[in-house]
Amino acid sequence: MELQSANSSKNAAAFEGSYNIIGLNQDEGQGRYFGFLHISKVSEIRVNAEWVINGEQVQQGSGFYHGDTLIINFSYEGEEENAGKTYKGVVVYKLINDSILTGFWSEKHGNDEFLGFEEGRKLKASETIWEQAKMN
Template identity: 50%
Template sequence: MTIKDLVGKFSIIGNNQDENNDSYKGELHLTLNENNRINAKWIINNTQEQFGEGFFKNNILVINFKYYGYEDKTYKGVVVYKCLTKDILEGFWSEEEGNPLYLGKENCFRITNDKTNVC
């Protein structure tokens, strides 16, 4: 698998970095930048946008991310995905303001635009 194989759109399901293990859904968009690094954009629960940049080696994708939260504060963190296939990513994450006793979890599934006509 190469970094180019990861480019695309993924559906995500995850759990927050807290004792309640709150769940969320969304989308992850992966593109390549001019340095052949991953650019990431998450849309969480149709309301929150997060952005990141990362690198890929040995089927592991690491992305440093940030987003703007309450009172225009910037939150930062890192997510690590094990790329099981080019279509399925299994990850965990942590942000600097999160509860250090927990890790967030996130699984990603490629969204394909293949539509089969049924007659």
């Protein structure tokens, strides 16, 4: 049996960038959410991630990739009645092509009967606020 090499045709740079995301929550109602995901390369196989969900909730994560799969452990602080509580989970993304990723996720204290789902489209540099700021 031959083990697949950790060096595949893609590297962490293939995932690097900012994404416009849409997702479904990990519950029976599967409420929709929208936001942005920014993935930055740490090494050839490691990445850091930051999500901004519905314009207000910030989540942080770190992970690694293998082939066309990216796995990120994430966490965020609760709000309002859950202030001070840290939520943790894992998301698994597949890179469909150079600009689309799709994935599923689960939180430690989420409903075990369901998974969350998320899709993202990589933004072109001209679509990012960073590029807009440089232009002004």
